[in-house]
Amino acid sequence: MYHIGVDLGGTNIAAGIVDSTGKILAKKSVLFVMRHNHEELAEDIVNLCKDLVVETSISLEIISSIGIGVPGVVSPKNGMVMLAGNLGVEDMPISHLVGQVLKIPVFIENDANCAALAEATFGAASGSRNSITITLGTGVGGGIIIDGKIYSGAFFGAGEMHQVIRGGGVLCQCGRQGCWEAYASAGGLVRELRQLGVTDKTTAKDIFDAAHSGDILAQQAVDAYTENLCIGLGNLVNILQPEICVIGGGISGQGQGFIDSIKNRMPRMVLGVNRDTKYAIAALGNDAGIIGAAMLGISSE
Amino acid sequence: MYHIGVDLGGTNIAAGIVDSTGKILAKKSVLFVMRHNHEELAEDIVNLCKDLVVETSISLEIISSIGIGVPGVVSPKNGMVMLAGNLGVEDMPISHLVGQVLKIPVFIENDANCAALAEATFGAASGSRNSITITLGTGVGGGIIIDGKIYSGAFFGAGEMHQVIRGGGVLCQCGRQGCWEAYASAGGLVRELRQLGVTDKTTAKDIFDAAHSGDILAQQAVDAYTENLCIGLGNLVNILQPEICVIGGGISGQGQGFIDSIKNRMPRMVLGVNRDTKYAIAALGNDAGIIGAAMLGISSE
Numbered sequence: 001m002y003h004i005g006v007d008l009g010g011t012n013i014a015a016g017i018v019d020s021t022g023k024i025l026a027k028k029s030v031l032f033v034m035r036h037n038h039e040e041l042a043e044d045i046v047n048l049c050k051d052l053v054v055e056t057s058i059s060l061e062i063i064s065s066i067g068i069g070v071p072g073v074v075s076p077k078n079g080m081v082m083l084a085g086n087l088g089v090e091d092m093p094i095s096h097l098v099g100q101v102l103k104i105p106v107f108i109e110n111d112a113n114c115a116a117l118a119e120a121t122f123g124a125a126s127g128s129r130n131s132i133t134i135t136l137g138t139g140v141g142g143g144i145i146i147d148g149k150i151y152s153g154a155f156f157g158a159g160e161m162h163q164v165i166r167g168g169g170v171l172c173q174c175g176r177q178g179c180w181e182a183y184a185s186a187g188g189l190v191r192e193l194r195q196l197g198v199t200d201k202t203t204a205k206d207i208f209d210a211a212h213s214g215d216i217l218a219q220q221a222v223d224a225y226t227e228n229l230c231i232g233l234g235n236l237v238n239i240l241q242p243e244i245c246v247i248g249g250g251i252s253g254q255g256q257g258f259i260d261s262i263k264n265r266m267p268r269m270v271l272g273v274n275r276d277t278k279y280a281i282a283a284l285g286n287d288a289g290i291i292g293a294a295m296l297g298i299s300s301e
Numbered sequence: 302m303y304h305i306g307v308d309l310g311g312t313n314i315a316a317g318i319v320d321s322t323g324k325i326l327a328k329k330s331v332l333f334v335m336r337h338n339h340e341e342l343a344e345d346i347v348n349l350c351k352d353l354v355v356e357t358s359i360s361l362e363i364i365s366s367i368g369i370g371v372p373g374v375v376s377p378k379n380g381m382v383m384l385a386g387n388l389g390v391e392d393m394p395i396s397h398l399v400g401q402v403l404k405i406p407v408f409i410e411n412d413a414n415c416a417a418l419a420e421a422t423f424g425a426a427s428g429s430r431n432s433i434t435i436t437l438g439t440g441v442g443g444g445i446i447i448d449g450k451i452y453s454g455a456f457f458g459a460g461e462m463h464q465v466i467r468g469g470g471v472l473c474q475c476g477r478q479g480c481w482e483a484y485a486s487a488g489g490l491v492r493e494l495r496q497l498g499v500t501d502k503t504t505a506k507d508i509f510d511a512a513h514s515g516d517i518l519a520q521q522a523v524d525a526y527t528e529n530l531c532i533g534l535g536n537l538v539n540i541l542q543p544e545i546c547v548i549g550g551g552i553s554g555q556g557q558g559f560i561d562s563i564k565n566r567m568p569r570m571v572l573g574v575n576r577d578t579k580y581a582i583a584a585l586g587n588d589a590g591i592i593g594a595a596m597l598g599i600s601s602e
Contacts, residue, residue, distance in 0.1 A: 073574045083574070130455045144540075146447060153542025154431045157574035163536035166479075167467040167529070174572055176535070178467075228468070234477070235464035239445075239540060241454025271475055273374045273384070273458035 001064040004049055004104075005294030007111060008032070008070050010086035015048050016287070017058055018294035022122030024287055026056040034088050041089065042097035049102060060102065065297020067107045068094060069114035069289045075156050076109055076296075082156075107296035113150045113159060114292030115282075116143025119246045121295060123283040128243040132236055133282065134161065135249035136229070139173075140181040144240065165231045183228035186251060193221035208254050226261050233262070234269025237277050248282030255281065302365040305350055305405075306595030308412060309333070309371050311387035316349050317588070318359055319595035323423030325588055327357040335389050342390065343398035350403060361403065366598020368408045369395060370415035370590045376457050377410055377597075383457075408597035414451045414460060415593030416583075417444025420547045422596060424584040429544040433537055434583065435462065436550035437530070440474075441482040445541065466532045484529035487552060494522035509555050527562050534563070535570025538578050549583030556582065 002025065007014040009032060016027035030048050035041040045068065053060050072084025079095025081087075095106040109117075116133035125131035129148055135141035142161040144151040152158050162174045162181055169178030170191070182188055186204035193207055196217045201207050210218035233245060247259065259281050267275055284291060303326065308315040310333060317328035331349050336342040346369065354361050373385025380396025382388075396407040410418075417434035426432035430449055436442035443462040445452040453459050463475045463482055470479030471492070483489055487505040494508055497518045502508050511519035534546060548560065560582050568576055585592060 128455075146452065151447065151541075153575075154429075154544040155542060155574070155577050157572070158540065158542040160539045160542075160572050160575065162539045162572055163464070164466050164532045165468050167470075167532050169468075176570070231465045231468050235536065236540065238461045238463045239459065239537065241456060241459040241461075243455040269477070271458070271461050271463055273456065274454075274461070276456050 001062055002058060003294040003297045004052065004063055004066045005114075005290040005292065006045055006049070006066065006068040007114070007289030007293060008045070008068055008087065009111070010071060013044060013048055014290055015045075015052050016290040016294065017052060017056060017063070018291055020298055022118065022291050022295070024290060025058070026052060027287075027290060028052045028055065032087070038089070038092040038094070038097060041087075041092070042094060042101070045098050046101045060104070063104055065105045065107060065294075066098065066102065067109070067114070067293035067296030068098070069111035069293040070094070070108055071111045073157050074108045074110055076107065076152070079106060079108055081108065105297065109150060109293065109296055110143070110152075110156075110159070111289055112141035113143040113152065114296070115141075115248060115284075115288035116145050116159075116246075116292070117150050117295055118284050118288040118292035119248065119282055120145040120148065122291060123288060124246045124280040125244045130240070130242045131244045131246060132240060132242045133246040133248055134233070136184060136186070136247065136251035137249040138186055140184045141249070161232070161236070163232060163235055165228065165235065180228070180232035183225070184232055188228065189221060189225040189251075192224045193218060196220060204251050205253075208258075212257075226258075227265065230262055230265040230269050233279075234266065237266070237270045237274050241274050242277055244278040244280060246280055246282050248285075248288065252281050302363055303359060304595040304598045305353065305364055305367045306415075306591040306593065307346055307349070307367065307369040308415070308590030308594060309346070309369055309388065310412070311372060314345060314349055315591055316346075316353050317591040317595065318353060318357060318364070319592055321599055323419065323592050323596070325591060326359070327353060328588075328591060329353045329356065333388070339390070339393045339395070339398060342388075342393070343395060343402070346399050347402045361405070364405055366406045366408060366595075367399060367403065368410070368415070368594035368597030369399070370412035370594040371395070371409055372412045374458055375409050375411055377408065377453070380407060380409055382409070406598065410451060410594065410597055411444070411453075411457075411460070412590055413442035414444040414453065415597070416442075416549060416585075416589035417446050417460070417547075417593070418451050418596055419585050419589040419593030420549065420583055421446040421449065423592060424589060425547045425581040426545045431541070431543045432545045432547060433541060433543045434547040434549055435534070437485060437487070437548060437552035438550040439487055441485045442550070462533070462537070464533060464536055466529065466536065481529070481533035484526070485533055489529065490522060490526040490552075493525045494519060497521060505552050506554075509559075513558075527559075527566065531563055531566040531570050534580075535567065538567070538571045538575050542575050543578055545579040545581060547581055547583050549586075549589065553582050
């Protein structure tokens with residue numbers, strides 16, 4: 001049997017047919033369109049799934065589940081999206097709306113939790129029981145895996161990595177001053193360089209590239225960025241002591257040099273007892289969302 | 302059947318006979334004496350247990366387990382104390398040494414984890430599946446309960462609440478600047494008042510008492526202390542989203558006014574999705590350590 005994983009994003013809706021070993025057999029995506037009602041959004045997802053099976057000649061009958069990763073707060077138990085601000089969605093019975101058309105069981109989860117589950121099972125954290133996957137991009141996302149399963153907390157909202165690391169510091173979009181996201185997101189790196197008087201580099205990639213080319217100020221900004229990133233990682237490791245922390249998202253594309261500079265800093269950031277935790281770059285890239293969503297059905301079997 | 306819980310501390314060793322409902326039938330304590338070898342420390346524990354059963358006329362034969370809470374890093378699986386700095390103990394096979402004399406199964410855990418387990422089962426967090434218990438005293442301790450069980454991380458060291466909340470700030474004994482313990486411990490409160498120029502109050506209790514009596518500077522210090530306490534609590538709640546946070550330790554003796562000032566601050570400290578987490582003062586006081594240690598055997602039945 002196969003599973004469809006849907007990665008619902010504010011820019012694209014991507015879907016893939018995934019087998020039980022986490023391999024994507026086919027994938028397809030469409031632009032996300034802000035919809036006036038829940039039925040229209042559900043229809044977009046349904047049509048994407050139908051197109052995917054038609055194009056791959058895989059019969060819907062051998063698809064045993066659909067999983068949807070949602071950038072927001074969901075209730076997996078009720079199949080409800082409680083709040084997904086970037087999608088303009090609130091209180092949407094997404095599993096019901098998609099499932100009633102396709103006649104296939106639908107599972108939902110937060111998208112960062114899906115990525116963490118995929119990395120923990122088939123990616124950089126495979127073989128571990130307890131892991132954290134952090135996604136560094138426009139924001140800082142995260143998912144916690146405990147005993148091989150997504151830890152979603154008491155009300156399905158755990159793993160929000162909004163933690164204050166510099167009380168009284170830079171204001172985060174979450175409303176708190178000194179929050180990790182304001183430092184460890186791409187915008188945090190751009191701000192570090194701006195504070196050094198450089199305003200012509202406006203993306204994280206530009207700044208990393210300049211640092212690699214020997215630009216001293218860009219190197220200083222990357223250093224300050226990485227230090228703050230590691231302070232927050234250290235907090236997570238001291239609290240949760242995972243076997244491994246996986247770093248994903250656009251910024252993780254900086255590769256081995258970046259992960260090495262994290263590894264060098266971490267012994268100083270954590271208690272002695274927590275120095276056995278490992279650090280690795282995410283292995284599944286953008287596919288983690290689709291694979292993790294598809295796994296929601298696999299792991300419920 | 303009954304269970305003995307031992308709360309091994311750097312000042313006292315306390316032990317109690319506990320029934321399966323968490324009730325302490327009898328308790329006894331002796332001074333902790335720094336010992337040269339593991340056998341002597343084990344003997345102190347064995348003698349305390351023996352005295353306890355003799356004095357209460359409860360036969361050792363109806364004691365089905367002994368649990369020991371240790372202020373340090375332990376390996377529950379191997380019955381080893383890996384490191385307990387305050388006791389001067391390293392790599393001690395404590396379960397074996399105590400068990401071979403008393404011929405009763407011995408279980409061990411970190412003491413803060415024991416207290417968290419006790420509060421989660423019979424105390425302020427009873428009825429919850431996921432909770433955090435924070436102990437505010439000379440240091441800041443903590444235990445995480447997930448699905449009714451102690452979460453001990455990958456290498457038995459989870460729940461160390463050393464998290465940086467003010468990067469570059471006050472140096473903590475853990476070696477990191479701006480660590481929560483340096484602000485939320487009793488010493489953190491004393492320092493807040495000292496920074497306001499007041500040096501004649503050297504305990505947290507004195508400062509809380511003065512604040513209650515209308516001393517403006519003491520009130521300012523308590524305010525700054527509580528704000529920092531809540532920043533760290535907010536981080537924990539955003540990451541773990543427990544149903545309830547229990548506040549224990551000496552400072553929690555400040556009672557309802559203190560917990561009310563925490564509750565008032567917390568909505569501002571956490572994301573909207575995490576505002577359903579509750580806050581409560583620990584219910585079991587100093588007995589939590591004994592009860593939680595005794596439960597190690599109960600929960601293994």
